[in-house]
Amino acid sequence: MACPSYSRGLTELVRGILRLFTIQLLALLVIACSLPGRGAVSSGTTLTVAVLDVGQALAVAAVTADGHALLYDAGNSREDATQVILPFFRSHRIDRLDYLVLSHPDQDHVGGMPAVLEGISVSTYVDPVLPSTNRAYGETLRLVRDLRIRPLRAERGLVLELGAHVRAKILWPERPFILNADGEVSDNDNCVVLLLEHGAVRMLLPGDLETRGEAALVAREAEQLRAAILVVGHHGSRTSSSELFLSAVQPEVAIISVGKNNAYGHPHEATVRRLRAAGARIYRTDVHGTVVVTSDGERYTLNTQGERS
Numbered sequence: 001m002a003c004p005s006y007s008r009g010l011t012e013l014v015r016g017i018l019r020l021f022t023i024q025l026l027a028l029l030v031i032a033c034s035l036p037g038r039g040a041v042s043s044g045t046t047l048t049v050a051v052l053d054v055g056q057a058l059a060v061a062a063v064t065a066d067g068h069a070l071l072y073d074a075g076n077s078r079e080d081a082t083q084v085i086l087p088f089f090r091s092h093r094i095d096r097l098d099y100l101v102l103s104h105p106d107q108d109h110v111g112g113m114p115a116v117l118e119g120i121s122v123s124t125y126v127d128p129v130l131p132s133t134n135r136a137y138g139e140t141l142r143l144v145r146d147l148r149i150r151p152l153r154a155e156r157g158l159v160l161e162l163g164a165h166v167r168a169k170i171l172w173p174e175r176p177f178i179l180n181a182d183g184e185v186s187d188n189d190n191c192v193v194l195l196l197e198h199g200a201v202r203m204l205l206p207g208d209l210e211t212r213g214e215a216a217l218v219a220r221e222a223e224q225l226r227a228a229i230l231v232v233g234h235h236g237s238r239t240s241s242s243e244l245f246l247s248a249v250q251p252e253v254a255i256i257s258v259g260k261n262n263a264y265g266h267p268h269e270a271t272v273r274r275l276r277a278a279g280a281r282i283y284r285t286d287v288h289g290t291v292v293v294t295s296d297g298e299r300y301t302l303n304t305q306g307e308r309s
């Protein structure tokens with residue numbers, strides 16, 4: 001339970017950040033309108049995307065050959081950041097992230113965010129701005145403000161350019177937010193959904209989106225959701241990866257970020273069955289360790305890096 005004064009302070013902090021987000025959003029729209037058209041992917045460009053082994057949590061790192069980088073979620077803890085996430089970027093000689101994206105402010109996604117912000121410089125921080133009293137989230141917003149990082153409120157339709165050849169489309173959330181059964185804003189169903197595009201290679205990151213969010217997204221996107229690689233929603237929970245959603249995505253590869261012997265029973269066996277029925281090859285971080293997808297803009301290859309000791 002968060003104490004009331006902490007919650008109040010956090011609410012004010014979120015309000016302040018929200019105002020900043022709105023201003024930055026307008027600035028970004030102006031920039032987006034003035035960008036030149038996108039040409040074909042030239043040979044020699046490479047995109048590397050790693051679903052990092054951070055146990056029962058999520059952290060997906062994307063790095064381009066020309067030195068651009070994005071991190072989507074930051075695991076559960078400071079250790080996930082210092083032992084897994086930051087070393088990955090160092091090994092790719094990345095010392096600055098173009099984008100740090102938080103899908104939603106749950107501990108298994110935001111826990112390592114403060115340590116990431118302390119460990120590497122960040123140009124733009126992206127967040128759906130959902131109500132939360134999570135301490136790591138409060139710390140994240142404070143660091144974004146104090147380090148003068150550009151905040152951007154995630155909104156369906158925005159596009160994040162990652163160098164000349166890769167872009168991350170924000171497909172979700174959309175306002176008004178989806179409410180849960182108690183009439184409160186649902187964290188999971190309003191999380192940031194990213195579609196990474198590198199030429200013909202497409203990779204979908206739905207965060208912890210569940211059935212209602214999936215249905216709303218399918219209703220709006222129709223054909224556009226198709227992606228060869230799917231980072232499976234909500235760690236393979238029973239309440240994600242509906243048949244409707246999978247029939248729209250048609251994944252060839254499904255990567256599940258999940259902790260060994262986790263208390264949630266993720267991934268659920270029914271979900272694994274649905275993924276197989278959709279024709280996807282399944283990889284799991286608890287079995288395969290970090291899973292790395294490398295794209296040349298036409299084809300992709302997949303490598304696993306073994307479990308963390």
Ligand SMILES: [Zn+2]
Nearest residue numbers: 106108208234
């Ligand atoms: Zn999660």
